[in-house]
Amino acid sequence: GQQVMQIPQYQHVQEGEDFTTYCNSSTTLSNIQWYKQRPGGHPVFLIQLVKSGEVKKQKRLTFQFGEAKKNSSLHITATQTTDVGTYFCAGVTGNQFYFGTGTSLTVIP
Amino acid sequence: DAGVTQSPTHLIKTRGQQVTLRCSPISGHKSVSWYQQVLGQGPQFIFQYYEKEERGRGNFPDRFSARQFPNYSSELNVNALLLGDSALYLCASSPYLTTGFMNTEAFFGQGTRLTVV
Numbered sequence: 527g528q529q530v531m532q533i534p535q536y537q538h539v540q541e542g543e544d545f546t547t548y549c550n551s552s553t554t555l556s557n558i559q560w561y562k563q564r565p566g567g568h569p570v571f572l573i574q575l576v577k578s579g580e581v582k583k584q585k586r587l588t589f590q591f592g593e594a595k596k597n598s599s600l601h602i603t604a605t606q607t608t609d610v611g612t613y614f615c616a617g618v619t620g621n622q623f624y625f626g627t628g629t630s631l632t633v634i635p
Numbered sequence: 636d637a638g639v640t641q642s643p644t645h646l647i648k649t650r651g652q653q654v655t656l657r658c659s660p661i662s663g664h665k666s667v668s669w670y671q672q673v674l675g676q677g678p679q680f681i682f683q684y685y686e687k688e689e690r691g692r693g694n695f696p697d698r699f700s701a702r703q704f705p706n707y708s709s710e711l712n713v714n715a716l717l718l719g720d721s722a723l724y725l726c727a728s729s730p731y732l733t734t735g736f737m738n739t740e741a742f743f744g745q746g747t748r749l750t751v752v
Contacts (some may be wrong), residue, residue: 570743
């Protein structure tokens with residue numbers, strides 16, 4: 527079954543508000559990746575985190591990997607309508623690669 | 636350069652039939668992975684192949700099989716189709732494997748939408 531959970535499942539924000547999605551794994555991850563999937567589209571790679579406690583930034587997006595390498599977060603500052611989509615985390619544990627359940631973001635203009 | 640290409644884009648099959656899905660990775664990429672994405676859920680990992688060898692397998696029944704060819708393209712086969720196999724099947728390619736499994740960015744194709752009736 528699914529071992530990587532994300533919360534919230536859905537998030538509606540006003541344009542300009544911040545957004546955060548959280549990813550939690552039941553087991554320690556070797557690394558974690560984040561993907562964005564637009565409606566009707568395919569997942570597009572955003573970033574990979576490898577080190578415990580790692581923080582990476584991409585313009586308005588901030589990614590964190592937990593100290594125990596079992597959780598991660600994606601924070602978007604001042605959302606824009608172009609941020610609409612479903613955000614997935616994906617982690618490696620052993621010889622398995624698990625996508626999270628995803629957080630669907632809607633941005634209201 | 637062309638991205639990851641998958642064929643066909645849409646497919647309708649009857650329960651009990653067999654299906655073959657095809658994937659051509661980005662030129663120079665040696666790793667191909669397959670995923671099943673049911674509507675409203677995240678992709679579920681099925682297989683990874685690197686240099687024509689299976690390097691990872693998800694929790695799918697033996698009805699699912701795959702292979703990778705010398706040109707690094709790949710096929711996913713599903714036998715004895717069930718209604719529950721209806722999903723978007725995604726293929727992703729990566730240039731290489733580094734120090735660990737799935738340790739590089741994956742580039743996804745547009746997917747094959749399989750409907751089993």
